[in-house]
Structures are given as C-alpha cells and as structure tokens.
Amino acid sequence: MADDAEKTEEPTSKKIEDARKEGNVPKSQDASGVVTLFVAILAFLMLFPYMATHVLNLFKYYFSLVGTPLDKLFMLDIAIVTIKEFLLIIMPIALSVALAGVVAALSQFGFLFTLQAIEPKFSKLDPIKGMKNLISIKKFIEGIKVTFKSFTTLGIGFVFFFYFILELPTVALFGLGDQLSWLRDKAIILAFVMLFIVFVFAIIDIIIVRKQYFDGLKMSKQEVKDEMKNMDGDPMVKGKIRQIQMEASRKRMMAEVPNADVVITNPTHYAVALKYEESKRAPFVVAKGMDNIAQQIKKIARENGVHVYQNPPLARALYKDVEIDKQIPDELFAAVAEVLAFVYKMNKK
Numbered sequence: 001m002a003d004d005a006e007k008t009e010e011p012t013s014k015k016i017e018d019a020r021k022e023g024n025v026p027k028s029q030d031a032s033g034v035v036t037l038f039v040a041i042l043a044f045l046m047l048f049p050y051m052a053t054h055v056l057n058l059f060k061y062y063f064s065l066v067g068t069p070l071d072k073l074f075m076l077d078i079a080i081v082t083i084k085e086f087l088l089i090i091m092p093i094a095l096s097v098a099l100a101g102v103v104a105a106l107s108q109f110g111f112l113f114t115l116q117a118i119e120p121k122f123s124k125l126d127p128i129k130g131m132k133n134l135i136s137i138k139k140f141i142e143g144i145k146v147t148f149k150s151f152t153t154l155g156i157g158f159v160f161f162f163y164f165i166l167e168l169p170t171v172a173l174f175g176l177g178d179q180l181s182w183l184r185d186k187a188i189i190l191a192f193v194m195l196f197i198v199f200v201f202a203i204i205d206i207i208i209v210r211k212q213y214f215d216g217l218k219m220s221k222q223e224v225k226d227e228m229k230n231m232d233g234d235p236m237v238k239g240k241i242r243q244i245q246m247e248a249s250r251k252r253m254m255a256e257v258p259n260a261d262v263v264i265t266n267p268t269h270y271a272v273a274l275k276y277e278e279s280k281r282a283p284f285v286v287a288k289g290m291d292n293i294a295q296q297i298k299k300i301a302r303e304n305g306v307h308v309y310q311n312p313p314l315a316r317a318l319y320k321d322v323e324i325d326k327q328i329p330d331e332l333f334a335a336v337a338e339v340l341a342f343v344y345k346m347n348k349k
Contacts, residue, residue: 009224011217019217025108026213030149030205032104034198039100041191043093051089058085108206153197160193250293253324256286257297258304262343266312270319271297273306274328276340282327283336288319307343314339 011019019025044051061081068074164186171182219227257263260273261283271294273287287297298308314335322328328336 007218007220007223009219009221011214011219012224012227014227015217015219024213026210027105027108028202028206028209030198030202031108032101034195034202035104035107036097036100037198038195040093040097041195043096045188047092050092054085054089058082061085149201153194153201156197157190157194160190164190253287253289254296254300257300258306260286260301260306262339263297263301263306263308264311264315264318264339265294265298265308266315267310268294270294270312270315271308272315272318272322273297273301274318274336274340280327282333283340284327285318285322285324288322288324290319309339309343311335311339 058081065078167182171179174182256275257273260275263271263273265271269290271287271289272285274283275286276283289297300306301308314332317332318328321332
C-alpha cells in the first residue's frame with residue numbers, strides 16, 4: 001500500500017492534457033525574458049535612425065516655439081505633438097516586444113486558451129495556505145536563484161563596463177562623431193554580453209522548469225490503474241454489457257431457427273441450422289451452438305417442423321468454419337447438398 005501511495009509513475013498523456021486544460025503548463029520566465037530582451041535590443045538597433053529622426057523633429061518643434069506667447073490652446077497643441085511623437089518612437093519597439101513575448105510563450109507550450117486558470121476558487125483565499133505559499137522552501141530557493149542570476153549578470157556586466165571606463169582617457173581625444181561611434185559599439189557589446197548570460201540562465205531554467213513540472217504530475221500506481229479503468233470502463237460493467245449483447249444476439253439467432261430448412265447435429269454437442277434461398281449462391285448458417293444452446297436449437301426446430309439431421313463430421317465442420325449469416329464454403333457443398341436433397345425429399349419439395 002505504501003508503494004501505491006508513492007508517486008513513482010510518469011504522468012500519462014491524459015494527466016498532462018488535463019493539467020494543460022487547467023492552464024498548468026511548463027513555462028520558463030527566463031526563456032520568455034531572453035527572447036523579448038533580444039528582440040528589444042534588435043529592434044532598438046534597427047529602429048535607431050527612425051527614432052533619432054523623430055527625436056530630432058521633436059526638438060526642432062520645441063525650438064521653433066521660442067518667443068511664442070503661452071496660452072491654453074498653445075499648451076494643448078504642445079502636449080498633443082509631444083504625445084504623438086513619443087508614441088511614434090515607442091510603439092514600434094513596444095509592439096515588437098509584445099509579439100516576441102507571445103512567440104516565446106507559444107514556442108514553449110503551444111496555443112492554449114482556457115478559462116479554468118482564472119476561475120475564482122475560494123480555497124485560494126485560505127490565509128494559512130497563503131502564508132505557507134509565501135514562506136516555503138520552494139519560495140526560498142526561487143529567491144536564491146533570482147539573487148544569484150542578478151548578481152552574476154550584473155557582476156559580469158560590471159567587469160566589461162569597468163574595462164570600457166579605462167578607455168575613456170583615450171576616447172576623450174576623439175572627435176564627437178568618433179566618441180558617439182565608440183559609445184554605440186560598447187553599448188552593443190555590453191548588451192549582447194548581458195544577453196548571452198541571460199540566455200545561458202534561460203536554458204538552465206527551461207530544463208529545471210520542465211523537470212519540476214513533470215515531477216509534479218507524477219502519479220501513483222493506483223492513480224494509473226484508476227485512470228485506465230475510467231478510460232476503458234469498469235471491467236465488471238463491460239462484462240455485463242457483453243453479456244447483454246450476447247443474450248440479445250442469441251435471441252435473434254433463435255428467432256431464425258423456425259425459418260431454417262434443416263438443423264444438422266452431431267447429435268448431442270453441436271447443432272447448426274441451415275437455410276437455402278434461390279437468390280443466394282449457397283446455403284447459409286442462421287444459427288449454431290454447443291451443448292445447451294444446441295439442445296435449444298433442436299427443440300425449437302422440432303416444435304416448428306424443421307427437420308433435424310444427424311451428421312457429426314458435417315456438424316462439427318459447419319460449427320467450426322462457418323459464422324452466422326455466412327454461406328457455406330465450397331468444400332462442404334456436396335455434403336450439404338446431399339442433406340438438403342434428403343430433407344426436400346422428406347418434405348416433398
């Protein structure tokens with residue numbers, strides 16, 4: 001019993017699918033962060049001339065206002081122009097970052113739309129559970145991870161920044177254009193160094209998150225058995241259904257016995273009822289059975305005037321090789337024809 005209680009089994013596909021429907025999916029925040037950060041840096045570098053143009057236009061607009069008397073309409077006009085230019089500057093990067101965040105999420109767990117994750121659950125309002133969630137080993141470990149990643153990233157970034165600072169005395173001798181180029185190049189280097197560090201942490205975080213996710217979905221042996229039972233149906237119920245189906249099939253079979261031309265027996269263990277129609281190529285089996293069922297077939301046949309003919313080898317062969325409603329095989333034509341000829345003669349057909 002103790003082994004059954006231990007969650008040692010890998011989660012089934014149904015368990016994973018049920019968790020997904022609840023919004024429980026393996027998602028690494030670091031992975032999403034590194035993608036959005038990369039897109040933000042790339043968008044900034046690509047859109048820098050566009051942004052610089054709008055910043056310059058904004059300053060030109062401000063300088064053109066020097067000496068103009070201020071009033072409410074004038075201040076409103078300044079606010080509108082300023083907001084417009086800022087939106088034109090910020091929106092391309094904001095849209096790029098938002099799209100990158102969506103792509104990063106979809107790449108981790110695919111498209112998912114569910115309302116279960118936001119359904120109100122009063123169990124979540126339990127203050128004791130809330131305190132346990134705030135003060136737990138898992139939260140403590142998460143705090144250590146965040147602190148370690150932050151200090152590592154800032155530490156390595158500071159080392160590069162320090163070496164860049166040492167170049168300032170030389171850069172001070174450059175022209176303004178060269179100084180701006182140096183500043184741009186160093187900013188790009190620093191950005192991609194930081195991005196690489198975050199990328200490494202993201203890979204590690206993805207591995208950890210996925211392991212924790214699937215470990216959290218592990219099942220006990222009893223849970224696996226219960227799930228299989230629920231999916232396949234209770235064996236007792238399935239057995240009862242099969243019993244009902246067999247009983248219904250047996251009743252339909254027995255109902256066809258009075259329409260048969262002959263019942264061939266062995267004579268005690270087997271009974272096979274045959275019928276011949278001119279529209280069909282060969283006689284076909286309408287009922288067959290062993291032991292008790294065979295006795296019932298013979299009884300119904302006698303009650304309805306159907307001839308019962310004893311031929312043990314033929315009865316066994318028909319029972320073994322021919323299913324109900326199927327025509328007899330070619331190799332049994334001669335034997336069956338002989339029986340039917342005898343029966344028709346007895347019935348004067």
